[in-house]
Amino acid sequence: MQISARGDYAVRAALSLAVAYPALLSTQVIAAEQDMPRKFLEAILADLRRAGIVRAQRGAEGGYALARPPREVTVGSVLRAVEGPLAGVRGLRPEETRYVGAAENLPGLWVAVRAAVRRVVDEVSLAEIIAGRLPAHVRKLTALPDAWESR
16 A cells, blocks of 8 residues: 555644644644645645545634544545545456456455555544554554564
């Protein structure tokens, strides 16, 4: 799974809003805190607002806030709001892929990859990240001998 700058920025912005919840934060504050381009952040926050993850308030005292408590917002929901489906294969959902011959069983692997990604990002809330308390099954993954090594 490749997480784009857009996805990374969206999760980081959501975490800033989670720390401040239920208070509003301006794009200027979030951009400065997370060291990200403000215009790019504004587009990301617009996607998160359309998805119902954040709410916006206009005016001098305006800004953005999470629409729900941080414990109710998952990383997966944030990523989907800005990136679309979590696992795609050439623009198709894994279950839509069809192959012949030696690759005929490949769709099962693609579905398993999507399920594995969901098992992490859909089961970790913003509140858990902020508290540094990832679910046990996610912590176990980070403790694997090669988890922190690139391949």
